Amino acid sequence: MITSTDNAEHYIWGNHCDGWHLLKSDSLSVIQERMPPGTSEQFHYHQHAQQVFYILSGTATFEIEGAIKSVNAHQSIHIQPNTKHRILNNENIDLHFLVISEPKSHGDRVNI
Numbered sequence: 001m002i003t004s005t006d007n008a009e010h011y012i013w014g015n016h017c018d019g020w021h022l023l024k025s026d027s028l029s030v031i032q033e034r035m036p037p038g039t040s041e042q043f044h045y046h047q048h049a050q051q052v053f054y055i056l057s058g059t060a061t062f063e064i065e066g067a068i069k070s071v072n073a074h075q076s077i078h079i080q081p082n083t084k085h086r087i088l089n090n091e092n093i094d095l096h097f098l099v100i101s102e103p104k105s106h107g108d109r110v111n112i
Contacts, residue, residue: 005032015039029104035095040088043112049105051079058095061088084112
């Protein structure tokens with residue numbers, strides 16, 4: 001099946017952020033997300049899921065265990081299970097990225 005933001009299951013999270021489930025299974029999740037300027041995710045961790053964030057456009061700021069990391073377009077960052085983190089868009093343009101979770105991260109999130 002060919003999937004895109006045109007036909008994928010869509011949801012809204014946070015402050016007007018978008019997510020599209022490109023692949024939704026128990027063992028693997030691939031989501032394309034859009035974050036408007038000035039938005040951020042709540043600090044959290046996943047007990048079982050590891051995640052890779054691949055930045056499609058814009059620059060993402062990550063807070064990971066107290067450290068700040070900038071990830072530019074066409075770069076990725078890997079988050080191990082039980083690692084406290086959040087993503088922020090501190091730029092003045094939309095941030096577009098993929099988040100790939102193995103196993104799926106929905107239902108495995110602990111907010112801090």
